[in-house]
Amino acid sequence: MASTGSTSKESVAVQIEPKTGISFPFKLDDGMELVAVGLRKKSILGLGGIKVYGFGIFADNEKLKEVLRLKIGSKAPSKPTKEMYEAVLESDVGMMVRLVFVFSGVSMGMIKKNFDHILGVSVRKLNGGRSDQKLTAKVFGDASDNIKLTSGSIIEITRLPGYILQTKVKDEIVSKVESELLCKAYFHMYLGDEAFDVDAKERFGQSLLSLF
Template identity: 70%
Template sequence: MATIVEGVVMKEELNVEPQEKKTEGKVEEVKDKVAEKIEKKIEEMKIKDDVKEENVAVQIEPKTGVSFPVKLADGKELNSTGLRKKSVLGIGVKIYGFGMYADNLKLKELLKSKISKIPEKPTKEMYQLVIDSDVGAMVRLVIVFGGLSMSMVRKNFDEGLGASLKKLTGGQKNEELVNRVMGAASDSIKLTSGSVIEIARLPGFILQTKVKGEVVSKVESELLCRAYFHMYLGDDPFDKEAKERFGVSMLSLL
């Protein structure tokens, strides 16, 4: 795949003035641009391959334009999409679009076993059931802010997941547990726009993290699983509208 993409990108990038190619600095600049475009195109093709394999429709996250397949190869279904923003110097910066997936058959069984009367609107109890349960679920993050590094992502997790753990434990941040989420992911990994990170809850309360298709950690911890999904479905979620859409999806299962 990389060879094909490289040929396409090189053809685009090498269409420069001859005098520019004589300068070593310009050559290095072209090489960097080629490498970045190759990486981005590979990520785009991986996403397209996921969709093509399942031959399913996609849903577009409107604030970022990121597309998410409505069903994954393992059967998990898309229940909501949203946007993660960070405030930098008072300006809201778009970091990644995300899609929240779940094993809806098991989620339906869980909801029906715990909720006797269907509510008019999603309830806190419904969200808490998802947070506390062992039902298979996954959040796919697609980077939209170019130039992110793994060290920046680690810092983001330290803040978000650390705060979530403190809420659930009554004040204990548990840095060691947070640091295990990104596991063996090298800080040198470049996360260009379109890069994908997938964090899934597997049976047995195992939180698995994939960075650009590679498994970087598997952490068995009920507390960590609960804290992670609490960031998206808890009282102070990353994207309130995304949480509400997930709630509406749960109601449809009932």
């Protein structure tokens, strides 16, 4: 579903994440384009299925097209394949996940603890069963545990060329970490075998097919 939203400069086209009503622009100022939207649910205090945040996955589609043609070839597969997702995860093409919170009772301390766990699982899976807690702890850098993430608060985690993972909390850069493993592990949570939102992963895959 698409509509238009306003910025201070001009109206921009947006896509609505249907389960939360959160809007994401189709294109960012840096040229990255929206390729999928989804929802992250979490069991909190014994309550299952709490909507924590909606997310939008953005990417440099021109660079992704180059990667896919190099790794897969010029002919599109009939459906998204594991090889396609792997090509994206292993590349250093610019990508970003924007998290927009819908659940208000969240602090940065809670987010750090949760990320240390789920990102740690992803790191172990991609690192021969070896964990690296120091690496995963770097994602949120020195961001204060006391930061309150109310409804509408935004976190952006971006893979920059050179395998640099940058984290912004409420529009403030809190860390930049150069690590191919960390970049792959982070996006693996959204595009890997046990993706947070399977439908969002599928939409991402369909978007990749359109690039051939």
